[in-house]
Amino acid sequence: NAIGDLSEQVADAASDIGAVAQSQARRGLKNARSHVNAMMSDASDRAGVVANAAQMQASSIGDTLQDVIEERPLSTVALALGLGFLIGVTWRR
Numbered sequence: 001n002a003i004g005d006l007s008e009q010v011a012d013a014a015s016d017i018g019a020v021a022q023s024q025a026r027r028g029l030k031n032a033r034s035h036v037n038a039m040m041s042d043a044s045d046r047a048g049v050v051a052n053a054a055q056m057q058a059s060s061i062g063d064t065l066q067d068v069i070e071e072r073p074l075s076t077v078a079l080a081l082g083l084g085f086l087i088g089v090t091w092r093r
Contacts, residue, residue, distance in 0.1 A: 069076045
C-alpha cells in the first residue's frame with residue numbers, strides 16, 4: 001500500500017508546513033505589534049516635547065507682553081486702540 005503511505009507522508013508534510021507558516025505568521029504579527037507600540041510611544045514622546053516647547057514659547061511671549069504693558073501702559077493702550085481702529089475699518093469694507 002505504497003500510495004496510502006505516500007499520501008500520508010504528503011499530508012504530514014503539509015501539516016508541518018502549515019504549522020511552521022502559522023508559527024512564523026504569529027511571530028511576524030507579534031513583531032509588528034511591538035514595532036507599532038514603539039512607534040506610538042516615540043510619537044507620543046515627540047508630541048509631548050513639541051507641546052512643552054510650544055507652552056514655553058507661549059509663556060515667554062506672555063511674559064514679554066506683560067513686561068511691555070507694565071513698562072509702557074499708555075503706549076500699549078494707544079497701540080491697541082490703533083489696531084482696533086484699523087481692523088474695524090478693514091472689516092467695514
